[in-house]
């Protein structure tokens with residue numbers, strides 16, 4: 273059946289059953305010429321998996337199709353001729369079906385490779401909605417939605433299973449053959465056989481593993497997607513949440529940064545936020561996925577900072593594929609500080625860098641988010657030398673409707689934290705405080721760690737070295753306001769951007785005059 277028939281089909285069904293069908297816009301993402309719409313159909317108050325499409329019409333058709341298929345699954349014999357029962361009994365039956373298991377079984381039998389990708393998340397942190405897409409051998413299936421990653425995955429598997437059965441080349445024998453005697457069994461029966469086989473595998477995983485190994489069929493289920501698609505090249509760094517590797521995509525022959533973190537619900541916030549952001553001064557996000565193992569390069573160090581209290585036997589690891597950067601701002605500052613005599617171009621370069629950081633922060637704030645962890649180690653340079661803000665591990669919404677997540681004191685770098693950041697209520701101005709310290713460090717040569725610690729400590733109380741205020745008068749004035757104790761006295765990123773532009777233009781003018 274063509275997707276367009278499902279809107280009519282669902283209407284017809286609803287009419288017969290005296291049901292109410294509503295369509296709700298869930299989301300639209302991407303630039304105008306590449307928008308993706310997500311719509312869900314709600315029948316008698318029950319929402320069905322979302323439909324996704326390049327136009328609203330297409331998304332609506334797919335939503336109708338998902339709802340119609342869902343209704344038929346709940347009541348498979350119903351054609352709309354019987355009384356609509358609310359189908360609660362059948363509903364339970366459907367939710368018992370482990371569609372991920374069915375898909376795994378199908379993929380093993382057909383030597384295909386399924387991968388679940390988190391497309392995005394939306395909603396406040398305490399009520400996140402997850403959108404997961406299942407890809408089988410490079411073919412994408414409709415996005416599944418759910419209140420947890422697991423639920424969204426299960427819905428994505430269900431949608432893929434429906435779509436697979438509708439493909440013109442669907443070969444029920446090839447797709448469902450699990451034992452010799454099943455060849456001619458009707459599809460419904462074999463689906464439940466596939467299900468049973470998966471359920472018994474779950475009850476007795478070792479037995480299932482032995483069976484798969486004997487059949488030489490465990491490759492697809494145990495292969496790491498990271499190792500399959502990438503060649504790990506180098507450990508770039510590690511932080512409180514995970515490790516970051518440089519890795520080459522085997523087909524594209526391009527290098528990326530892969531961040532691997534031990535997965536918790538909140539890990540998705542970083543990937544979900546980055547996937548929504550598009551700005552030249554923010555690190556570009558490409559993809560993310562989950563694996564049962566967290567790759568570790570064979571190097572000798574004791575830097576594993578994963579939480580010891582986590583039960584690693586059931587742990588999942590989130591892999592985030594990002595744009596590769598060449599160096600952090602921390603390294604840039606250290607290099608400048610070690611130069612003798614003092615680098616004469618430092619002031620000009622610093623102003624250019626500061627302007628780019630503020631552009632990125634202005635964009636984050638315009639999207640109602642707070643970065644909360646701005647520091648030189650989290651600001652990088654892209655391959656073209658542009659500034660890129662990274663590490664969105666502590667990002668949160670700047671919206672009074674959403675409760676702010678308390679930052680764990682032991683986790684961040686206290687040097688850059690605004691004074692109010694240890695309290696429950698703070699807003700985007702915490703980023704401005706951190707920027708004040710970063711601007712100062714960009715401009716002022718600090719010769720040792722000891723000197724740095726002492727001077728930054730004073731700077732946090734708006735006390736900048738006297739010599740600094742003489743050499744960098746306009747910058748000093750701006751930084752002092754950024755370090756105001758009261759957040760409301762700190763400028764907004766937009767104001768800051770304009771002020772920096774003025775300082776830069778004046779400096780250029782002075783330089784031109786002095787060379788004439």
Ligand SMILES: Nc1ncnc2c1ncn2[C@@H]1O[C@H](COP(=O)(O)OP(=O)(O)OP(=O)(O)O)[C@@H](O)[C@H]1O
Pocket residue numbers: 508509510511512513514515516529531555594595596597598599600645649650652662663664665
């Ligand atoms: N895209 C990238 N390209 C190159 N290097 C990167 C990239 N992302 C991160 N790194 C390197 O890895 C280090 C750790 O990354 P990141 O800060 O994202 O991890 P984290 O565990 O969230 O750290 P933190 O403890 O600072 O919150 C960075 O300081 C940087 O050196």
